[in-house]
Amino acid sequence: MGTVSKILREGLAGPIIEITDPSKHEDMDILKSYFREILLIARNYSRPTVDYEDLVVEGLIGLLDAIRRFDPEKATGPKAFRQLAIVRIKSHMFEFFLDNNTQYTVPNYMARAMSLIDQIRGQINHVEVGVHTDGALLSFECPEFEQVVPNSVTNKVRSLKERVQNLASNSKRSYEEMVELVLEVEENIKSYEQEEEFEVSPEQITEGREFLDKFLGNLKPDAADMIVNLLQGHTLAEVGVKKDP
Numbered sequence: 119m120g121t122v123s124k125i126l127r128e129g130l131a132g133p134i135i136e137i138t139d140p141s142k143h144e145d146m147d148i149l150k151s152y153f154r155e156i157l158l159i160a161r162n163y164s165r166p167t168v169d170y171e172d173l174v175v176e177g178l179i180g181l182l183d184a185i186r187r188f189d190p191e192k193a194t195g196p197k198a199f200r201q202l203a204i205v206r207i208k209s210h211m212f213e214f215f216l217d218n219n220t221q222y223t224v225p226n227y228m229a230r231a232m233s234l235i236d237q238i239r240g241q242i243n244h245v246e247v248g249v250h251t252d253g254a255l256l257s258f259e260c261p262e263f264e265q266v267v268p269n270s271v272t273n274k275v276r277s278l279k280e281r282v283q284n285l286a287s288n289s290k291r292s293y294e295e296m297v298e299l300v301l302e303v304e305e306n307i308k309s310y311e312q313e314e315e316f317e318v319s320p321e322q323i324t325e326g327r328e329f330l331d332k333f334l335g336n337l338k339p340d341a342a343d344m345i346v347n348l349l350q351g352h353t354l355a356e357v358g359v360k361k362d363p
Contacts, residue, residue: 135147135151136196137200137203138198139193140185141188148181148185152181152203155204156177156178156207159177159207159211160174163211163212167218172214173215174345175345176211176214177207177210177211178345180206180208181203181206184203187206192244192270192271198244201244202243202244205236205239205243206240209240213233216229216232227285227288227289228303230285231282231296231300234281234282235297235300237278238255238279241278242254245267245268245271255297256298257294258283258292258294279293282297
């Protein structure tokens, strides 16, 4: 564990780089820059039946997923990659949370709808149009939004909405009713989580000895090895993680 501790401490102590185009940075530098935030986000999903270190691994995988998905030519602002990264980090953690948390469960169709709607949010946030975003999510048809975004985004959002609508039809609901139901479930989960508000910055928290020592002390060997390998720049394939298409 000494080597693991050393590598992870170096990862936490690494410089925080503002990433606008991940293709211009090494994956390891991007992982180090987001590692503090991943640790904090994972705390909000950790439960007795949901291992903290597994959530950290899911967060790292989500970040690598964002790196793979990001297209700088479609980015509309300097924060486009960060928005995509946070969406993918939380999405991977949340799906793992739903699959493993026995204290709060939702039906399978609802879990799928929540995942699809989260992907719709990601597409909407990625283009940063700033207008009609609420309508683009809440309504199946939103021509005002489609008129101001690239065709590739329109087609992707439509495809995702059709999948949500199919799930809604199976439960005799409309797309709009399914979205409202998902938003209600998400609010219930947030209330259940009782997310802690911090008065200090994420950097200060993750640099604290007690917080880091607790994280390192609870690491299982397989999770520790995977985290170390990811921080050292190994690909998902090299650490044995299957990527979604």
